[in-house]
Amino acid sequence: MKQDRILALILLAFSVFMYLEADRLPPAMFGALGADLFPKLLFVLLALAAVTLFVQPTVKLRRKAAQSKRPASGAVARAFDFTYYRNVIIGFVAFLGYVVLMYVVGYVLSSLIFLPVLMWILGPRTKKSTIAILVVTFGLTFGMYFGFAQVLKIFLPSGLLF
Amino acid sequence: MLELFGLGFSQIFQPYPLVLLFLGTVAGIVVGCLPGFTITMGAALVLPLTFGMSSIEGLSAMIGVLVGGLAGGQITGILLGIPGTPSSVATVFDGHPMANNGEPGRALALGTWASFWGGIIGAFVLMFFTPPLADMAMKFGPWEFFALVTFGLTIIASLSGDSMIKGAISGLLGLIAASFGTDPMTGIPRFNFGLNGLTGGFSFLPVLIGLFAFSQLMKNLEGEGSSSQALISDANLKFSSRSVMKEIFHQPFNLLRSSLIGVFIGALPGAGASIANILAYDQAKRASKTPKLFGTGIPDGIIASESANNGTGGGGLTPTMALGVPGDAVTAIMMGALILHGIQPGPLLIIEFPELVYGIFVAFFVAHFFMLGVQLYGIRIFVKLTKIPLYLLIPSILVLCSVGSFSIQNRFFDIWVLFIFGLLGYLMSKAKIPLAPMILGVILGPMAETNFRRALMTDPNLALFFTRPISLLFIVMAVISLIYPLYKNYRTKKLQDDAAAR
Numbered sequence: 001m002k003q004d005r006i007l008a009l010i011l012l013a014f015s016v017f018m019y020l021e022a023d024r025l026p027p028a029m030f031g032a033l034g035a036d037l038f039p040k041l042l043f044v045l046l047a048l049a050a051v052t053l054f055v056q057p058t059v060k061l062r063r064k065a066a067q068s069k070r071p072a073s074g075a076v077a078r079a080f081d082f083t084y085y086r087n088v089i090i091g092f093v094a095f096l097g098y099v100v101l102m103y104v105v106g107y108v109l110s111s112l113i114f115l116p117v118l119m120w121i122l123g124p125r126t127k128k129s130t131i132a133i134l135v136v137t138f139g140l141t142f143g144m145y146f147g148f149a150q151v152l153k154i155f156l157p158s159g160l161l162f
Numbered sequence: 163m164l165e166l167f168g169l170g171f172s173q174i175f176q177p178y179p180l181v182l183l184f185l186g187t188v189a190g191i192v193v194g195c196l197p198g199f200t201i202t203m204g205a206a207l208v209l210p211l212t213f214g215m216s217s218i219e220g221l222s223a224m225i226g227v228l229v230g231g232l233a234g235g236q237i238t239g240i241l242l243g244i245p246g247t248p249s250s251v252a253t254v255f256d257g258h259p260m261a262n263n264g265e266p267g268r269a270l271a272l273g274t275w276a277s278f279w280g281g282i283i284g285a286f287v288l289m290f291f292t293p294p295l296a297d298m299a300m301k302f303g304p305w306e307f308f309a310l311v312t313f314g315l316t317i318i319a320s321l322s323g324d325s326m327i328k329g330a331i332s333g334l335l336g337l338i339a340a341s342f343g344t345d346p347m348t349g350i351p352r353f354n355f356g357l358n359g360l361t362g363g364f365s366f367l368p369v370l371i372g373l374f375a376f377s378q379l380m381k382n383l384e385g386e387g388s389s390s391q392a393l394i395s396d397a398n399l400k401f402s403s404r405s406v407m408k409e410i411f412h413q414p415f416n417l418l419r420s421s422l423i424g425v426f427i428g429a430l431p432g433a434g435a436s437i438a439n440i441l442a443y444d445q446a447k448r449a450s451k452t453p454k455l456f457g458t459g460i461p462d463g464i465i466a467s468e469s470a471n472n473g474t475g476g477g478g479l480t481p482t483m484a485l486g487v488p489g490d491a492v493t494a495i496m497m498g499a500l501i502l503h504g505i506q507p508g509p510l511l512i513i514e515f516p517e518l519v520y521g522i523f524v525a526f527f528v529a530h531f532f533m534l535g536v537q538l539y540g541i542r543i544f545v546k547l548t549k550i551p552l553y554l555l556i557p558s559i560l561v562l563c564s565v566g567s568f569s570i571q572n573r574f575f576d577i578w579v580l581f582i583f584g585l586l587g588y589l590m591s592k593a594k595i596p597l598a599p600m601i602l603g604v605i606l607g608p609m610a611e612t613n614f615r616r617a618l619m620t621d622p623n624l625a626l627f628f629t630r631p632i633s634l635l636f637i638v639m640a641v642i643s644l645i646y647p648l649y650k651n652y653r654t655k656k657l658q659d660d661a662a663a664r
Contacts, residue, residue, distance in 0.1 A: 007593050011331065018338070018353070026350055033618055035345035035352055038611040042341065046334045053327050087383035092585065095560055099577050107565070115557050122383070122553035129553070136554050144565060154214055154569045157577070 008054035015047040087122060094118045106159030111141040170520030174528060179222045182215070183525055186226020187532040188540075193227070194234020195246040195544050196555075198382045201231030201435075202601075203375040205495040207559070209502070210367060210566035217503035218518055222525045224499045228479075228492060229529035232435055232472045233277040233537055236464075237544050240269045249435035249471040252443035256456065256463030263459050267401035272461050273468040274537045275403075275410055276417065280469030281530040283421040284428070284476025289523050291429075292512065295484035299509035304617035305627050309636035311610045314431030314487045315602060317643040321433050322596040326647050332595050336603020337610060339364055346608050347615055359575030364583075366498050368567035368576040369604055372583025373597050374491070375563050379556050380588045399541055409461050416446050420466040424473025429480050434490030434598075435471040442470030476526065483507055483519060486609065491598040494605045501605075502570070 025036040098114040115137040123129045148154040193204030205227050212220030235250030240257035253273055260269040319329030342353045343363020354360040410417060420442035427438035446466035447456045456463050478489030486508035488494040500507045512519045567580040587597055627633050
């Protein structure tokens with residue numbers, strides 16, 4: 001409930017901001033059918049949806065309160081469970097690092113670093129897993145390199161340095 | 163018609179397309195059977211691999227993924243009790259008990275054969291309904307197309323997820339994402355915020371891979387990390403195809419009804435295999451003389467669920483090719499594949515590229531034979547694949563995601579788009595906003611806008627959307643699809659209240 005309201009506010013702010021942005025687009029050459037028309041329509045609809053989302057919980061709560069004749073208890077926000085999301089955060093951060101690294105040193109080197117590091121963090125860290133990590137890292141990086149670039153003729157990102 | 167089929171045959175029955183169709187089918191079964199990896203994700207990841215290929219080769223691979231994926235979900239569903247994809251949820255109800263009763267081989271063979279027949283029935287519908295539907299759509303003006311897109315978006319918004327308003331938000335976000343970049347009609351750049359990479363808007367593929375693959379991978383990382391799953395021993399995977407076939411043809415009505423439910427749900431814009439399998443199971447149970455036996459491991463349930471989910475393939479491709487309006491997220495990607503190969507789906511497709519359309523029909527048929535062979539005889543390999551630990555799988559697929567996003571236009575910017583939409587997709591799924599409407603919005607955005615403005619340019623009278631009969635029909639259906647969930651919600655609430663009052 002509470003999260004939905006925050007979400008609604010974010011969406012509302014986004015649609016207002018984008019509407020103003022659309023308003024700055026050059027005016028149409030003929031009639032009112034400019035480049036801004038359709039996006040503006042979408043932002044108005046999104047704003048309406050956001051308002052509905054914001055109001056909805058109140059209506060529901062009020063109905064529930066009326067039914068049970070008891071004041072509805074506000075949604076208690078659960079404490080953010082860090083351990084549950086630990087690996088997700090690591091995943092996003094690691095990928096961000098991978099992209100930056102790829103930008104600088106290209107696909108091959110950045111993959112050779114990203115793959116074993118993330119696998120090692122997520123994995124069980126045994127002798128067997130270390131071997132598996134190394135096999136997959138080299139197999140995938142060079143397999144893709146040859147398979148994509150040579151056979152399928154698909155380019156791989158090259159960095160600023162290589 | 164036969165002539166055109168010959169043309170399609172000659173397109174597909176060549177070594178390269180056949181190999182790609184086969185590999186696509188295998189890839190589809192793999193993503194299908196891995197829990198947490200969906201068909202949509204598989205299709206999004208295979209799509210970039212097809213760039214270097216000709217359109218028929220690329221589409222063969224994609225068709226394989228679709229068919230294999232729809233069938234592959236049952237493997238883990240039956241053996242582990244965890245559906246590999248949402249399309250096989252109802253297969254678990256009877257498939258897993260049957261496996262637990264010591265007949266996993268029989269359950270898998272039943273499911274695979276049911277998938278095969280469901281898919282073939284779907285293929286016939288695809289083949290016979292696409293041309294007349296396209297013919298009908300030739301008479302559509304911009305009003306009808308806009309109304310049709312509106313209907314497609316409202317129905318997916320109301321069907322996918324618990325909250326209709328969140329579905330609508332998702333669809334709108336997709337349309338908004340598609341409006342970035344150059345205006346399709348006047349060529350004016352929109353919302354580029356001074357970024358060079360945004361001049362052309364967001365590329366479809368990184369958005370797709372971000373929303374459906376990247377965010378899903380991150381979701382798989384939640385929790386303490388999955389412990390190794392206890393698999394049913396590989397010992398009893400034996401089956402007899404003959405007795406299984408007999409069992410299936412013992413219930414022709416169940417098979418036909420379930421397949422047709424699949425075809426219909428698939429063809430309906432917005433609803434796909436994840437809904438069809440549960441609906442078909444439910445209907446089979448209602449029609450059965452022994453509904454109490456459902457859930458204990460009887461063949462009826464497996465047949466219903468698996469024939470329905472493969473039926474959606476042919477059903478979903480029909481409007482995708484005839485109208486240019488995909489049936490669900492997976493066929494939206496198929497449509498994206500056509501567009502990326504420079505082909506605009508719609509009523510003109512079958513006239514302009516008959517060899518391609520009939521090639522797709524033939525490929526769709528052939529894929530089912532590949533699926534049957536691979537899944538019946540390669541089952542042990544797929545069972546082993548599900549044992550690959552996630553700590554190896556997830557980073558590897560992340561690398562694939564970034565290469566796939568980069569490869570369409572060789573732009574580094576697209577890898578950032580991938581990251582941003584991956585993050586967005588993850589946050590959306592945490593906020594319980596369904597992702598499927600968004601992807602339909604992204605792919606239908608340009609079509610919606612162009613037709614809307616073209617209609618107004620032809621005649622500024624807005625009432626035309628409501629006075630042209632076919633346009634009105636679509637708009638009425640759109641309104642119904644919005645109101646129906648509200649009504650259903652109200653009714654269940656009323657029933658609950660009545661029960662509470664008693």
